[in-house]
Each structure stands twice: as structure tokens, then as C-alpha cells.
Amino acid sequence: MSNDTLPSLAPSQPAEPAKESKPASLWSDAWYDLRRNPVFLIGAAMLVLLVAISAFPGLFDTVGVDAKTCSLAQARKGITSEHWFGTDNLGCDVYSRVIWGARVSIIVGFVSAIVTALIGGALGLIGGFYGRWVDILLSRIAEIFFAIPSILGALLILAVIGRDNAGIGSVVLALSLLAWPMILRIMRAAVITAKHQDYVMAARALGAGPGRIMLRHILPNAVAPVIVVSTINLGAFIAAEAALSFLGVGIQSPQISWGLMIADARNRFLEAPLPLIFPALFLSLTILSVVMLGDAVRDALDPKLR
Template sequence: MTATTAGRDDLAVSARKTGFRTLVGKLARDPFAVASAVTIAVFLLAAILADPITAITGNDPFTYHQDLLDGQGQPLGWGGGISADHWFGVEPLTGRDLFSIVVYGARTSLFIGISATLLSVLIGTIVGITSGYFGGWYDRIMSRIVDVMFGFPVLVFLIALMAIIPADLPRPPFIVLVIGLFGWPGISRIVRGQALALRERNFVVASKAMGARSGRIVLGQVLPNVGATIIVVTSLIIPGMIAAEAALSFLGVGVTPPTPSWGRTIGDAILWVRTSPMYLVFPGAALFLVTLAFNVFGDSLRDALDPRTARR
């Protein structure tokens, strides 16, 4: 390696560090970004540390407490059985601790939402960059596939598919696979547009003229320049994936009992909303807060990475 090449590499590393510090500084000055980041961090910590957190109350989401219910399955006491031992009350009919259900439900929902998003982003990025950069017949074929995927009744297909899979098959990984495989067309279309513009830029044309291989150009020049777009789109896709899992569980074809899930808990709570409204409030508030936080943080991240915002 020559001294000139080493100097260029050092400058590139220094520029990336400076850009990262600038991005963090912009986000730190945005109160909405800070609030949403804190909210996301709290839910992630709750999902990771669900065991020690629920151990504080001495409860888990699987133990029945029939002594906390009346003869009709209603929780005894105020607010659906809220007490020092059961912070969010208990579940009707079973008496399971609702706080534990919400905390463990965060683990299920965030695992499925984030994992499905990563799978969709991986597929969409590969398809978008390759079709946009290479073009030709490959681009035409992939564009038609994306058009078909956009018009496909995904939710109906997911409901039918989840209803027929074997009961002994682990649901969370299967839901990740199914949702992820149907969630990539949107990001593929966005990345393709970026790749189409980048392949006409002078530095890409110059690399081609110098004989650089296509794989090296795609990985070394095109991909880094669409990285910011991919990061922003990823942060905006996650809440949609979480909502998709919640919708499937709400309809009874998602995560199966006794695995805690916000969507299934909300679906069960609908039947008790008149007599035990807190059973719906807590899981519904958790789902609302985490999806709102990801959306707000994605918007803030997009504004921070947009040079037009800095000029304004």
C-alpha cells in the first residue's frame, strides 16, 4: 500500500467519524428524536431484561391466579386488579399478571418486527441495487416481480398460510420468515431509484472506464452512497412489521398461547373492554408508544441526513 493510498483511507475514516458525530449532534438537538430514542431504548431493555424485570414483582406471564378473580372471571379490586404485586392488574379468566404479559410481549413483538425488517431490508437492498445498477432484462424482470408483489393481497395470504401451518411448528421464526419475504418490494423500489442515479455519476463511470469490476463498484461505491437511505427506511419499516405481527395475533393466526403477544392480548381484551378496560389500555398503549417512537425517530433521522434541512 502506498503512502497516498494510506492517506486516502485515513481521510475516509476521519470523514466517516466526523459525519457520525455531526449526525448524533443533530439528533441530540431534536427533542422529538431524543424522546423517541429513549422510548425505543426502554422497550428494548424491557424485552432483553424481561426475566429480571418481572422478578421484581415476583410474577411471570404463565402462572394463573384464580384467587384474584370473582365468580365470573372478573379481576377483583380497582383497575382490573391493580395492586402492589400486580402493577397493571391481572388478566380476566386466568388471573395472569398483566405487567409480565406486556413486558414479555415486548420481547415477542420487537423480535419479530426487527428480525422481519432486517430480512426485508437485506432482500430489498440486494434486489434494488443489482436491478438499478445492471439494468437491462434483469431490471425489467425484477420490476415486474415487484409490481406483482405490490398488487398481491398479502394480508389475506398470510392469514390463510398461518391458519394451515402445523401447530407444533414454532410460530415466531415462521412469522419472521413470512412477513420478511413479503416486505421487501418497497425498499427495493427506493434503493433501485438511488442506484439508477448513482450509476450515471462521474465516479462510477470513471471506475468502469478504469476496468473496475462490477461487484467492487457496487459494494465499494454504490452501496455506501445508499446507506443513509437504507438506514432511514429501515427505521420506518420496523413499526409496520410490529403492527403486522400484532394484526396476525389479533386475528388469532399469529403467536399461539401461552407465548405473550401484544396483538393477541389486545384481541382478547376487546371482549372485556366494557367490564375490564385496563386489560386493553396497557398492551394497547405499549404497542402505540413503540410504533410512534420508531416513526418519529425515523422522521428525525431523515431530516438529520437531509442536506436541505441543514441549509434551512
């Protein structure tokens, strides 16, 4: 027998172990999709710019005119080198007021969305997990608030508080008090679905307590729809603040708000349209950026679309 036909006795090279890939999760997949979604990138860029304006208005107010300094001699002027957006009916610089007015709208929107998510999310988590009389009680309380129209209820709350005491805190209170039941229902439905999953049953069999099960196992898997709705609600709260200020029960002078600017400029719109156009434009762009952001987050976190 020739050497060519003999089997090779040389030790074979060990196969390289396959590299373990990091297991994919809903959040990692969602972030992967969001980074490649132009709608999310455009909406996020617009919102980041508006948040930066509200956080550091002095950096963007470069015209050198105080937003609260007005001169009737300069009333209803057009665009000039000194007044980039013109002046309003009282001779105040519209550009400076638009920049400083962003702070109120952004603060009201973000704080209302956060407070609503915390209250509704916590109550929905408790009611959906424990069920029975706890769930029935929380659901009946939520239905009482659901029966109150949002704008009408906010008008009533702010009317009771009074115009002299109206401010950012009162507007946030009025909006949050009427919006948390929606978050409760969404969180409750997600918790009821999640608590019957196998990983929750396994955690309960291993002796995990109710608090650990809710916070470590159910909450991370049920919070996604709450984040989506809270993102969309952010735009609704900003629009609601502008509407309440426009109606005269929200933010009051000398504070600056886009809704208040629109209300002050509406009577002389034909003579001087710029004091109304620019705050309305910034308000629309803010709501548009939030809607774009919310749509992108919803598509990324919705498992049915994957």
C-alpha cells in the same frame, strides 16, 4: 536617510499553516443533526428502554409473579401491591405479561425489518446496477408481490402454515415476504441515480470491477433511503404482528404477545379494562418511538432539507 525609513531586514515569521478540517460527509452531518434533535433523542431513549425490556425481561419483572402462572380466583382484579397492572380474565398478572410480551413484538419487528432490508436492498442493488433484462425480471417479480394486500397476504400465508406451526418465524416470514418489494424499488432508484455520478465513472475508468463499484462506491451512497424506510417499517411490522395475533393467526398461546393479550381482553373490556389498556399503551408507545426515530432519521439524511 534615517534608520526609521530603512526597510526592515529581519526575517519575517512564517505564517502558520491553516489547519485542515475533516471533510464533511452525509453521515457525519446526519449524526451531528440527530444528536441535537430532541425528537430523535426522545424516540431513541424510548426505543432503547423497550429493547432493554425485551432483551432482559427478568430485570424489569419485579412483582415476583410468573407471567404464565394464572389463578381463576384472582381473575379481573384491579391494581394492587402484588399485581401492579391488575389481572386478566384468567387471573394472570398483566404487568408480567406486558413485560414478557415485549420480547415477541420487538423481535418480530427488528428481524422483519432486517430481513426485508437485506433481501430488497440486495435485489435492488443488482437490478439498478445491471439494468436491462435483470432489472426487468426483478421489477416484474416485485410487482407480483405488490399486487397482494399486506394483511390479506399475511393472513393467507399464516393460514397455510397453520395455527399449530405459527410462531415468531412464521410471522417474520409472512411479513418479510410481502414487504421486500418496497425496499427493492427504493434501492433501485437510488442505485440508478448513483451509478451515473462522476466518482463511479472514474472508478470504472480506473479498472474497478462491478463488485467493487457496487459495494465500495454505489452502496454507501445509495443506502440512506433504505435505512430511513426500514426504520419506519419497524413500527409497521410491530403493529402488523399485533394485528395478526389479534386476528388469531399470529403468535399463539402459551407464547405472550401484546396483540394476543388485547384479543383475550376485548370481550370483558367493560368489566376489566386494565388487561386491554396496558398492552395497547405499550404497543402504542413502541410504535410512537419508532415513528419519531424514523422522522428524525429521514430529516437528517434528506439532502433537500439541508
